[in-house]
Amino acid sequence: MDALSNLKRGLSADKLQASSDAQPTVQDLNRLLLLQRNLLEKITLNLPLKELLDSLCLEIEGIVGECCASIMLLDKKNGDLNLLSAPSIPKKNFLLLNHLTPGPKARSCGTAVYSDQPVFVINTHTDSRWENAQHIHELMETGACWSYPLHDAANNAMGSIAITSALPRNPSTFHARILESAAYMAGIAITRHFSRVALKDSEQRFAHIVSSIPGVVLQTEFDAMNKPYFSYVSDSVQSLCGVTSVEALTSFKRVWERLHPDDRDMVNGFLSRKPEYGSLWTTECRFFDAQGHIKWIHLASTPEWDKHNKLKRINSIMLDISSEKAAYAQLELAGIAFASTNEGIMVADANNHIVDVNRAYCEMTGYTRDELIGQSPSLFNSGRHELKFIKNIYAIILEQGFWQGELWNRRNDGAIYPQWLNISAVYNTQGNLTHYVNVAADVSNIKESEAKLRHMSQHDALTDLPNRQLFKILLDHVIEHKQNDQRPAVLMIDLDRFKHVNETMGHQAGDKLLIQVAKRLRNVIPDNNLLARVGGDEFAIMIKDCQNQGEAERIAMRLVNALEAAVDLDGHDFFTTASIGITLYPENGFDSETLIKNADTAVHQAKDDGRNNYAFYQPEQTQIIEQWVRLEPELRRALALDQFRVFYQPQIDAMTGQISGVEALVRWEHPENGLMSPGLFLPIIEEIGLMTQVGNWVLEQACAQASQWKDAGYPPFRIAVNLAGQQILSHGFVSVVKELLEKYEIEPDQLELEILENIVMKHADAAKPVLNELRTLGVRLALDDFGTGYSSLCYLKMLPVQKVKIDQSLVRDIPNDPDDEAIARAIIALSHSLNLSVCAEGVETEEQKAFLRGENCDQLQGYLISRPIPAAALSQWLDEHYDLIGKH
Numbered sequence: 001m002d003a004l005s006n007l008k009r010g011l012s013a014d015k016l017q018a019s020s021d022a023q024p025t026v027q028d029l030n031r032l033l034l035l036q037r038n039l040l041e042k043i044t045l046n047l048p049l050k051e052l053l054d055s056l057c058l059e060i061e062g063i064v065g066e067c068c069a070s071i072m073l074l075d076k077k078n079g080d081l082n083l084l085s086a087p088s089i090p091k092k093n094f095l096l097l098n099h100l101t102p103g104p105k106a107r108s109c110g111t112a113v114y115s116d117q118p119v120f121v122i123n124t125h126t127d128s129r130w131e132n133a134q135h136i137h138e139l140m141e142t143g144a145c146w147s148y149p150l151h152d153a154a155n156n157a158m159g160s161i162a163i164t165s166a167l168p169r170n171p172s173t174f175h176a177r178i179l180e181s182a183a184y185m186a187g188i189a190i191t192r193h194f195s196r197v198a199l200k201d202s203e204q205r206f207a208h209i210v211s212s213i214p215g216v217v218l219q220t221e222f223d224a225m226n227k228p229y230f231s232y233v234s235d236s237v238q239s240l241c242g243v244t245s246v247e248a249l250t251s252f253k254r255v256w257e258r259l260h261p262d263d264r265d266m267v268n269g270f271l272s273r274k275p276e277y278g279s280l281w282t283t284e285c286r287f288f289d290a291q292g293h294i295k296w297i298h299l300a301s302t303p304e305w306d307k308h309n310k311l312k313r314i315n316s317i318m319l320d321i322s323s324e325k326a327a328y329a330q331l332e333l334a335g336i337a338f339a340s341t342n343e344g345i346m347v348a349d350a351n352n353h354i355v356d357v358n359r360a361y362c363e364m365t366g367y368t369r370d371e372l373i374g375q376s377p378s379l380f381n382s383g384r385h386e387l388k389f390i391k392n393i394y395a396i397i398l399e400q401g402f403w404q405g406e407l408w409n410r411r412n413d414g415a416i417y418p419q420w421l422n423i424s425a426v427y428n429t430q431g432n433l434t435h436y437v438n439v440a441a442d443v444s445n446i447k448e449s450e451a452k453l454r455h456m457s458q459h460d461a462l463t464d465l466p467n468r469q470l471f472k473i474l475l476d477h478v479i480e481h482k483q484n485d486q487r488p489a490v491l492m493i494d495l496d497r498f499k500h501v502n503e504t505m506g507h508q509a510g511d512k513l514l515i516q517v518a519k520r521l522r523n524v525i526p527d528n529n530l531l532a533r534v535g536g537d538e539f540a541i542m543i544k545d546c547q548n549q550g551e552a553e554r555i556a557m558r559l560v561n562a563l564e565a566a567v568d569l570d571g572h573d574f575f576t577t578a579s580i581g582i583t584l585y586p587e588n589g590f591d592s593e594t595l596i597k598n599a600d601t602a603v604h605q606a607k608d609d610g611r612n613n614y615a616f617y618q619p620e621q622t623q624i625i626e627q628w629v630r631l632e633p634e635l636r637r638a639l640a641l642d643q644f645r646v647f648y649q650p651q652i653d654a655m656t657g658q659i660s661g662v663e664a665l666v667r668w669e670h671p672e673n674g675l676m677s678p679g680l681f682l683p684i685i686e687e688i689g690l691m692t693q694v695g696n697w698v699l700e701q702a703c704a705q706a707s708q709w710k711d712a713g714y715p716p717f718r719i720a721v722n723l724a725g726q727q728i729l730s731h732g733f734v735s736v737v738k739e740l741l742e743k744y745e746i747e748p749d750q751l752e753l754e755i756l757e758n759i760v761m762k763h764a765d766a767a768k769p770v771l772n773e774l775r776t777l778g779v780r781l782a783l784d785d786f787g788t789g790y791s792s793l794c795y796l797k798m799l800p801v802q803k804v805k806i807d808q809s810l811v812r813d814i815p816n817d818p819d820d821e822a823i824a825r826a827i828i829a830l831s832h833s834l835n836l837s838v839c840a841e842g843v844e845t846e847e848q849k850a851f852l853r854g855e856n857c858d859q860l861q862g863y864l865i866s867r868p869i870p871a872a873a874l875s876q877w878l879d880e881h882y883d884l885i886g887k888h
């Protein structure tokens with residue numbers, strides 16, 4: 001329907017304001033053209049919509065006269081019409097006019113929009129389309145209202161433009177044209193406005209999206225020469241490649257130069273891909289950022305092709321994946337470590353089901369990876385740990401996050417092995433336990449080495465017996481855990497003169513001897529008792545329960561006997577003996593330290609008692625040992641410091657009283673202690689191996705003195721010198737004697753060498769040839785201290801001795817002890833029967849002298865005649881008893 005017919009439909013004869021319906025004049029048309037031109041100009045200038053529409057309304061009002069122009073717009077949300085521009089309508093009336101819902105009776109504007117037709121109401125008071133507008137009439141003078149719908153780009157009604165007059169009024173054709181034209185232009189202005197707003201919105205949204213993307217958005221196009229250039233680059237390119245988006249847009253090269261040289265060929269290939277590659281291209285490459293650090297980029301692109309399949313454009317996004325790359329590299333590294341480490345690694349989930357294991361773990365356990373996945377670590381249970389222990393481990397892990405320690409586990413083949421295990425709990429970011437990581441090492445080898453080391457450190461390498469340290473530990477253990485009536489005992493066994501074996505026969509022979517000794521001792525001691533080698537030639541035995549002294553004594557006897565049989569050393573029979581010291585718990589000590597120390601002390605007592613013997617600990621021995629320790633270093637220097645002296649004690653003929661000889665006896669003139677007798681220091685000298693040196697020194701002193709006495713005019717008498725075992729067995733001893741005799745021009749039979757009975761007995765094989773040589777030399781030999789040791793008369797027969805010296809212990813109790821008398825009597829008689837002369841030692845009383853003379857003892861020596869005295873004093877004694885000498 002055109003404007004005019006619409007006009008006719010709304011006409012009413014009454015109260016109409018006059019209106020010319022004449023055709024528009026040239027002036028009108030000019031005004032209309034001017035209106036259009038002005039509005040188009042303003043649209044082009046992009047003036048604000050409101051300003052633009054207001055000016056349109058005002059211009060219409062100016063052309064039409066006595067009217068108000070207004071523009072209403074549909075609210076898309078609720079579908080109501082609201083005023084968008086009404087410059088001449090007071091603002092207070094806006095509320096009356098707004099919220100107009102389009103409909104058939106919705107006044108002029110609502111009806112126009114509803115019907116999408118122009119509506120010319122020439123009298124609002126009578127027109128049914130205004131019948132609901134009483135509230136408006138009450139407040140506004142509204143007589144006529146002509147309205148035209150506005151259209152959007154899709155030609156849908158989106159609002160209205162209206163000319164309202166206070167009085168009813170007819171529109172002219174020109175009015176209708178103005179309205180039509182204004183509606184058209186307002187529609188353009190509004191549509192354009194909304195397009196611009198939408199575009200701006202879209203741009204803003206795009207910019208927002210691009211800026212919020214953690215990467216660079218870019219568009220690459222190709223020029224006529226097919227060279228790439230960027231048609232769009234988002235600002236974030238700067239943080240990635242160190243160039244601004246403006247620089248990138250102006251120079252593709254600037255970005256290209258930031259690309260890692262090694263990746264350029266690959267990216268070149270990327271840019272020249274063919275459609276076959278599909279619609280999404282991805283790759284990874286490296287760029288240098290502004291600081292020169294490498295950034296890893298994930299490049300994702302969608303290509304656009306022209307109709308000739310020529311690449312037109314590439315839309316890309318570049319994402320910084322540097323941290324992911326680093327994390328991946330770390331993961332890769334962890335993966336390599338996991339796979340290649342020698343530590344077994346097992347990962348279990350929160351329910352303790354195995355989720356992964358490495359190669360080392362499989363090797364250690366003997367299971368394949370597939371066999372282990374999904375299993376529980378209880379598969380390795382060795383049965384050596386209580387459930388409580390395992391539960392406690394997991395309790396510690398939950399409390400502290402980890403546990404480490406040693407476990408016994410079972411391999412697939414059933415073998416049980418020690419494992420050093422470190423279990424850590426793994427928690428996720430929410431703090432929930434997700435995994436357990438077990439790092440385990442098979443410590444069997446370490447354990448074995450440890451055990452070997454421990455064994456080595458606690459055992460003697462030669463005999464494989466426990467050493468002193470272990471002996472002490474075990475002894476303390478027995479003491480600590482002993483039953484009430486249990487009495488442990490310690491037997492310390494010291495091989496007599498073992499050093500001599502080493503020195504004369506070599507260490508190998510010494511080792512063999514020790515091995516044999518160990519074997520014999522082991523065979524002798526009762527089961528369940530302990531034998532240890534606690535020093536070079538020292539063994540120790542712990543009797544776990546020794547009921548009484550007698551039992552210890554019996555064992556000691558058995559030990560002594562066991563060692564008595566000859567030991568075969570490289571085809572030679574060798575005899576060894578031992579001195580045994582015994583301590584009993586608790587009387588001789590409450591701990592291992594004291595029991596061992598005191599047993600050591602008792603060993604010395606046994607040695608003093610003549611060796612090849614045993615002795616129980618006597619507390620007073622400790623004092624002697626202490627003295628020993630004090631004197632030893634001083635004794636080592638005594639010879640060099642000329643602190644030894646030789647005293648002489650005369651021996652007389654029992655029948656005639658004439659002097660028959662003198663015995664040389666050594667003394668030590670200690671700088672502080674004064675003169676010390678040999679009993680106090682000779683055992684030490686012997687023990688420290690200086691006996692040969694000191695003994696030979698005494699021998700030389702005696703020979704020199706004999707020569708002096710001879711030179712002084714005294715008739716020759718015998719010089720008796722004591723010989724120690726070490727001396728007899730020392731290399732070249734006979735030559736030493738020979739040289740001395742020659743040096744001091746002494747007749748061999750003037751020298752008498754006194755040897756101890758037990759020394760000869762013990763070393764018969766070695767000593768006998770030496771004694772024979774001495775005898776061949778012409779030197780006289782006397783058996784000293786006879787009657788105290790073996791007293792084997794068979795030996796007497798075998799040895800080349802000419803004299804027997806009755807020990808002073810047998811003389812001491814004469815005449816009170818009939819036994820001693822009987823022994824002395826027997827020795828004298830038997831010696832005489834073997835053509836040996838007899839000298840009695842320690843003669844102190846006339847009774848002893850009388851008894852001995854009565855028994856035909858040949859010589860007497862003792863305090864009754866003279867104490868041992870220095871050479872000068874003896875010279876004086878000789879002078880005083882000159883007659884005795886002369887008669888010799």
Ligand SMILES: Nc1nc2c(ncn2[C@@H]2O[C@@H]3COP(=O)(O)O[C@H]4[C@@H](O)[C@H](n5cnc6c(=O)[nH]c(N)nc65)O[C@@H]4COP(=O)(O)O[C@H]3[C@H]2O)c(=O)[nH]1
Pocket residue numbers: 649664665666677678679682695698721722723724754784785808841842843844861862863864868
């Ligand atoms: N109670 C008492 N004692 C008497 C009496 N007459 C002598 N004596 C002591 O008896 C010991 C005799 O020497 P011996 O039996 O060979 O016993 C010697 C001897 O075996 C050893 N000895 C001494 N000098 C040497 C030495 O140069 N070399 C070696 N190998 N042994 C020596 O030391 C032992 C002890 O020597 P001495 O203390 O000098 O003790 C000496 C002497 O002083 C007496 O009437 N009553």
